[in-house]
Amino acid sequence: SQQGEEDPQALSIQEGENATMNCSYKTSINNLQWYRQNSGRGLVHLILIRSNEREKHSGRLRVTLDTSKKSSSLLITASRAADTASYFCATDTTDSWGKLQFGAGTQVVVTP
């Protein structure tokens, strides 16, 4: 079974708007990561947040982690057409470090 579940499954926004997607997981984690996948390409790492961190920023990305709710959110501010992609959360857990478990992803479409 999947450790991470993203919500929503799909998101359509206009350029300049913010995009928010959520990830929920089932068991205690070491780290949670977000990846982007452009159509037909491999995944690209965006940001990693450790279990003892609550918020992290990288450019237009903001990630939060709430371990009490076993959830994380990814916010992309001021979206661009180039942000059109699928976004996945991935976790590694305390009893399986290094073995990433991915959710099903959120498809984001940013229209000009």
Place this chain on the structure above:
Amino acid sequence: NAGVTQTPKFQVLKTGQSMTLQCAQDMNHEYMSWYRQDPGMGLRLIHYSVGAGITDQGEVPNGYNVSRSTTEDFPLRLLSAAPSQTSVYFCASNLQRSSFEAFFGQGTRLTVV
């Protein structure tokens, strides 16, 4: 830097055929993994390796073999292809034990008919 290189990019197999998907990385990463990606299911871990000579099973290992004779290479072997193995396969390597940022190859799209 080439990063993680997968070959071939596309492959069509007949049921029962065997083949090897190649993966090579030039970043001297200890950790390498194979995932398959199916529609609506995200990525699922097939096998992984924490270093040359050491491999372990992931979530969906049946029908696949791996070996790791060098740090650079981590081939995935399909022993007897089945239509259920139609998928996109990704190889990934990890930077170091304390940081699990994974670098992915471009994928191999495999169709088994």
